[in-house]
Amino acid sequence: MSTNPLTELPHKGQTQFKAALKMFETREYKKGLKATELILKKTPNHSESMSLKGLFLFNLGKKEEGYTWVKDGLKANIMSPISWHIYGLVYRADKKYPDAIRCYLQALKRDPDNLQIYRDLAFLQAQSRNYDDLIQTRIKILNISNPNNALWIGLAIAYQLNNNYYKAIEIIDNNFDPKKFDSDYSASEIYLYKSKLLMLAGENQEANEFLSSVSDKVLDKPSYQSFKAQVNLSLDQNAEAKAIYLDLLSNNCDNLEYIAGYLASISAIKEFDPSCISLQHLIDLSNSTEFDSEKATQSIIELQSSYPDSNTLRILPLFFCSVDDFEPLASDYLKSMIIRAQENVEAYVWAEFFCIQHLDRLGNSDSALSRLETLIQENPEIVELQTTKAKILKHLGNLPAAESAMDKARNLELSDRFLNSKTVKYMLRNDNLKGAEEKFLMFIRKDATNKIQEISELQANWYLLERARSHLRKSKIGRALACYSDVIKSFEEYYDDQLDFHSYCLRKTTLNSYINMIQWADKIHSNNPIFVSACSEYLYCLVQLYDKVNSSNDVTKAAGASNNDNSKSTNSSSNKKSKSKAKPSQKSGNSKGATDLPQNSDNSSATPFVDEVTRSLQYINSKTPLDFAIPLIDTINISKKVHPKIQSALFEVYLRLPKSLNLAVKILNDCAENNPDPNIVINFLRISHAIKNVNPSDYSEENSLDLSDLKSKISKQFGNKIDLNGSDSEILSNLEQNMSVSLLHNTLACSTGYEKLSAYSGNDYSQMIRRSSDLLSKFIELSHQSEINHNQLGNKVQIQDIQQINRAFNNILDIASKRNSLSLKDSTSVDNADLKDYVQSKYDFFAKSAAELYPNFKL
Structure with missing residues (x-):
């Protein structure tokens, strides 16, 4: 069949089709829909018109109908590059970028020289961080199009993002001509960008010489000076760097990057990375061997005389100085403020x-x-x-x-x-x-028709996060999940907002800002505390729902302790259902399916607002709640680095998802690279038990369940204090003596360990549950009795500590109560009743002690 969509249409139909395409570009979706319907009245099987109708329907909010028309259009002529391209546009508007990329590639197989499709493909490859393929796409675009500055700049950036700095420099050297740019600003950006590439490539001497040669051509003087000073530092030309930073400080004496650079120039800081400078970073650095506190303190005090109005310079020495110097410095600071x-x-x-x-x-x-x-x-x-x-x-x-x-x-x-x-x-x-x-x-605006909808669209993430936690405290887990999903959706929209800038920044030559944006987006899911909290708490809520749904299948299973049957037994049908419904969940859950708004939609295409209560029901009524975690996991995996709090939540999810224990092992291996954490030992024991109950054929060599590397990492962290070859009880008993973390952290970890591992303990079940409650009771007793807790900084048990212990006690009580109420009428029922009473007595003591510590606080 012909790949030209117009050859199958009469002259009038061709005119209407061109007009419909123009209407899509101008976002006149209703008019475009009518135009395609007129075409299809006379040529009902015209592939491209069917697909285009689907695109208009999608952008008018009729998502399912739009997909149906696009697919039918493709069936009418699977060789049509336009139909494939439209299919990709629909997927892109639905934020399903991998699917959109596959459609674009299919379109290019049928129309290999279509420049527009290559451009759309390049933007999505950049958005998906698929840099290897991005390079090939950019090379193809450069070869088939007319010479254009944006095209070779795009290729240089693709090489840089793929860490091939020398090739990026080569592209600039071969193509850059200042006379071909409309403004001096664009050329100035290229000069700075090339100097940055030279620095990244380690060619600091060449970067220094290049910066000196273009000093009069760079318009952004602060950035030029900053780059120049960084190069000087890398070449050990500290005197030159110091002079530059002093000049920069004269313009902005509160800039932490300039202050840190100045400290590096006088050797007070050994390693200087401007990309991660913050007040907290400097405070953390001051406690390391990489920092000369005495020299830093003295130098900043000297700077104060030049910039007496700088509050930053006055307060920084309080973080850096010695104990003996703190009192006079603090006194001077307070007096100056009072x-x-x-x-x-x-x-x-x-x-x-x-x-x-x-x-x-x-x-x-x-x-x-x-x-x-x-x-x-x-x-x-x-x-x-x-x-x-x-x-x-x-x-x-x-x-x-x-x-x-x-x-x-x-x-x-x-x-x-x-x-x-x-x-x-x-x-x-x-x-x-x-x-x-x-x-x-x-x-909210007074003229807003739906004020509750306006709250959601404001993206006030602090409000949504606190609202979710309030719902959770009231045991309204479905409504909490709905609020958490709104927070997560906001951050996904922040990430998706990059899409338009992949084109804009190349045209406007704002290269350094573009690279900064890419680096910011790469860290948004691992560095932002609101996202980290919302994401981890969302996953824990889903785990809680999963355990609740599956608890009736096995009354002896401790909450969260098992993935007893990843491939067989009572959950096999549920697991198949979970896997098959992963994509439908994206439509109804948070994450990618939480919004149906297309990429370039207007108000007419907005998805009808669904209130919090209605959305909560999809979680509560789900038989496979972990399906809602799947799209979020895809979002998390975009980041190169995952926050430890999210890693812990992911471990709980992978422990329960079918055929995912290899991912749980990987999470633990990553966690074991950090400081010693008792939770890693406990999770090692849990996953060791879970592996015993799976079919080895479900896991290939690539997805190995081998724990030897993890075991050696844990042994290295804890030395001879813990013998991982012992029984669970013996390992936990030794772990109780762990001093590498705070007493509260270790107590909660060990208590949780006894609780989770009790499901595998056989006749020792009652003993492990008792020990779990004993540890919590003992901690609160020590906190209550010790007078020092009321007098020394940071030692008094805090409200949030009480809340954590309360949650841990509630888990233990829940397990003991279920085991008691569901026991058969045999000799064990008496023991179970005694166990419940024992745990209840420990909880009552805890509640009494907490009330004495905080009389007005209600558990």
Whole structure:
């Protein structure tokens, strides 16, 4: 069949088809739909018109119908490159980039010189981080198109993203001509970009010479100076680097990159990486051998004399200085912030205010609150005093009073958005969902037709995360999952927003900003604390639902302890269903299927809003809740680095997903590269038991379940303190003495270990459950009795610690209760009843101790 769509149409049909294509470009989807329907009335089997109709339907929000028409169009002429291209456009609009790429490749098989399809393919390959194929696509585009600056720049960037810096430099050298650019800015960007490539390639001397030769041609002087100073540092030309950083500081004395570069130039910092500079990074660095604290402190103090108004320079020495120097430096800093040239009555207020916060930080919150109350009586209109009162009350566990105090602060300045936001957060932490929603609606436009929908579209991720946690505390796990999915969807939209810039930045020659954007997006799923929390908590909720669904199949199974049958037994049909329904879940879950909006849609194509309650039902009613984790796992795998919190949640998912134990082993191997963690030992024991119950034929050599590497890593971390060849009880007993982490961390890990591994302990089941509750009870007893906890910084058990112990106790109680209530009437039922009473008595002691520590906190 002909690949030209117009040859099969009459003259009028050809005109209508061209007009319909134009309507798609101008987003006139309704008019375009009518045009394709007119064509199909006379030529009902015209492949390209059928596909184009599907594209219009998809962009008008009729997703399923759109897919059907596109597929039918392809069936009518599978050799049509336009139909394949349209199929790819639909997949791209649906954020299914791998499928879109496959469609584009099919289109190119039938039309190998179509430049537009190659361009679309290149953008998606960049979006999917498929850099090897991106290079080949960029080479092809360069060969079949007219000379264009954006084309060879695109190829150079493709080589850089694939870490082939020399080839990227070669492309620039062979194609760059400043006269072919419309503006000096574009040429300036190329100069800076080439210097960056030389630095990345390790050719620092050449980079230095090149920068010197183009100094008068680069328009972005701060970036030029920054690059020049970095090159000087790499060449040990510290004096030159120091002079440049001093010049940069004269323009921006609070820039942490310039400050860190200056410290590197005087050898106070041994390794300087400007890409990861932050205040926390500098603080962490100051505690390492790579940092000369004395020299850094003295140098920054000297800089203060040149820039006395810089608060950054005044506060940094407090993080770097020695213990002996801290008191005078802190005293000077506080005096400068409190004492003024003229005597001020407020000086006492702010001095006392600081002292109160200091007492609270030391854990003496009761005394801090008492002094603050006195201060508020004398100065009732100072907002900061009220917000600090709310904070202290929160630390004391009195969440209702904390909410009331924050709302009082809000009423002092009703137009302050920060205070309104803080009040909403405190309401959510007090589980006052209705009040929080009413307050949050103040942020919504008054003319909004659906204010609840507006809340979702605002992408206020802090609000959604706190709302999800509030639902979770109320055991409304479905609604919590709906809120978590909204947060995750927001971050996926942030990531998807790159798509338009793959083209824009090449045309505008904003190369350095483009590379920075790519690097930012690569870290968005591993570095952002809101995403990390939402993602890990979302996965744990799905695991909880999975265990609830499957608990009726095996009453002796401890919560989360098993993947007893990855390939057979009672879950085999469920596992097949799970695998076959992975894609449908994307439509109804969070992640890729959480939004049906196409890439270039307008308001007419928006998916109808589905409220939180309705969305929660899809989770609660699902028989295979882990299906909802599959699209999220695909999102996580985009990142080269996965956060440890997400790794822990992924392990629990892989332990339960069919034929995924090899992935759980991989997660543990990655975790074992970090500092010693007792949870790795426990998960090693859990997966060792799970492997015994699987069919080895389900796993190839490539997906091996060999634990020898993991075992050697754990042995190296813990030395001879733990013998992994012993029994579970023996290993856990030795692990209780582990001092590599905090007492709370180790206690919770060991308690969880006894609880999870009790399912495999046979006759020792009761003993392991008892030991699990004993550890938690012992920890709270030590915290309650030790007076030092109330006097030394950071030692007093915190509210969040109480909450963690409470959750662990609830898991143990749940297991003991189920085993008791579902036991057969035999000799073990008495033991089970005794076990439940024993755990309950330990929990009662914990609850009493927690109430004495925090009288106003409710478990």
